[in-house]
Amino acid sequence: MRLAEFILINMEPILQRWEDFARNLQSSYRLMDVLELRDHAKEILEEIAAELAYPDHERKLDLQGNTPAEVHADTRAVSGFTVDQLLSEFRALRASVLNLWSQRKKTATWFEVEDMSRFNAAIDRALAESVARYTEAQRQSQDIFLGIIGHDLRTPLSAINIGATYLMRSEDADAKLIQLGSRMFTSAVRMQEIIDNLLDFVRSRSGGGIPILLDAVDLRVVSEHIVDEFQVSSPGAVIRAEVTGDVRGRWDGARIGQVYQNLIGNAIQYGANTPVSVVTCGNDGEVVITVHNDGPPIPPAMQKNIFDPTRRGLSISTYSSNRKNMGLGLYIVREVVKSHSGTIEVSSNEKTGTTFTVRLPRLAE
Ligand SMILES: Nc1ncnc2c1ncn2[C@@H]1O[C@H](COP(=O)(O)OP(=O)(O)OP(=O)(O)O)[C@@H](O)[C@H]1O
Ligand SMILES: [Mg+2]
Structure with missing residues (x-):
């Protein structure tokens, strides 16, 4: 039997092995995580099986054009998984297929070796897709976080600016206070520059570039x-x-x-x-x-x-x-x-x- 067929026929025991492995990996796996991942793992494996059976098969994408590995990464990024945990999930999936495959009655034919190496390549590709998507999702949430901080700092900063300007210009304050006001003002201007730079950085990193007005x-x-x-x-x-x-x-x-x-x-x-x-x-x-x-x-x-x-x-x-x-x-x-x-x-x-x-x-x- 070829590996593609083996995966489809043995989907249930493969998923069960994978689930046992995953539960050991992380004790805090919630039931939701397991059910969701079972769904994703099944889709990832079905795609791999199709790829093994028909090398030029058309890839199965969801309505937004995402592969099952990418959808899985999105879910993981949202539930706060680390990239290590994501990697271990794929390792577990690979081990669960290969262990079962090696336990069956061996026929020792040339195609076993070929199927295994193609299976490994397919899992690696799914893994790469998942990690790329996960990293992108992390970067986006970092940018949103930085954007919010930058944005929210502007209001209190302008209050400091007004206070410092008032001190700097007040005629009845003594020289020390005026000097203090002027230092506060310089620092507030520097802070404003840093915040502006941060917001520009976030905006241009998110692919927007820096907007210009000619x-x-x-x-x-x-x-x-x-x-x-x-x-x-x-x-x-x-x-x-x-x-x-x-x-x-x-x-x-x-x-x-x-x-x-x-x-x-x-x-x-x-x-x-x-x-x-x-x-x-x-x-x-x-x-x-x-x-x-x-x-x-x-x-x-x-x-x-x-x-x-x-x-x-x-x-x-x-x-x-x-x-x-x-x-x-x-x-x-x-x-x-x-x-x-x-x-x-x-x-x-x-x-x-x-x-x-x-x-x-x-x-x-
Ligand atoms: N004219 C220069 N001569 C020598 N080293 C420079 C010069 N310009 C930049 N550098 C080096 O390049 C680094 C990056 O410069 P950049 O202006 O991007 O950041 P920064 O000055 O460290 O911080 P920021 O500009 O955000 O306040 C500097 O930290 C400095 O080590
Ligand atoms: Mg600089």
Whole structure:
């Protein structure tokens, strides 16, 4: 008998073995979990049997186009299962089929080996589908969580902002209180930036990209405005700004301001007090912005993933330990540049220092 037929005929004992195994695996399995998983396991096995019997069979999908393995992962993600538990369920399913299959009277034919290896490949594929879906569901719920936190922090933060502004400007308060108000204000502005970055990160990671609003913009005005702000907020920093050629075009002015702000902010923060140079140069079809600083270069291994915080290992723990930064700045810069159909690259070494180069095409009406 071929394995496909064996699975269909022995569905009940296979599911029973699997259920015993699963109950041992996790004592807190609820009856609902078991019944639900029995249904899913049955569908996954039926699909595998069909695949073994007819290699080009059409895959069975539900009304939303999901495979049984994906539906199973969705259920597991919602019931709070860990990825390890999901993996063990598949291991149990595989073991339950193969144990029963090896116990029957053996005929030792060539197709047994072939059936087993095809069965393993099919289970692996179902497992991969389930894990991919589970990970995606986890990511989405993380994004929703981050989005809610970011959103809900805005209201209390604006109350702090109003209080700090009031203190800063009050005429009858003493100098100490005024200074306190001004520090609170600076911190609240920084918090606002972090929250905005977090919300942008969540939005663009969810596939929405960063929305932009095109308008006639003069990058000379944008860059000068940001450089002026830095001269007030970081009085010790030396910033040389230069504009050459025609730098007018259609972009999202506020978003390009964010690009300048993040790149210059980084150059000041990581440039070890070396002068920062900001050049905005208008060419025929594009404007090129370069931000340069000297100081310790970015290690080559880090340069590869510098625009991607998830690869650099962004986690709440690295954030909450000694670091004041979330590591989202360059990610957002790249997303803004991408939304403008532009490019960004970095070059960094001991000899020539660190330079970020942004190319922005002049966008049509
Ligand atoms: N101009 C630079 N010179 C040297 N290192 C840099 C420079 N710009 C960025 N880096 C390195 O790249 C990392 C990532 O930068 P990014 O702006 O994305 O995050 P961050 O500055 O750590 O946090 P955030 O910008 O969210 O406050 C920095 O932590 C720093 O180590
Ligand atoms: Mg930064």
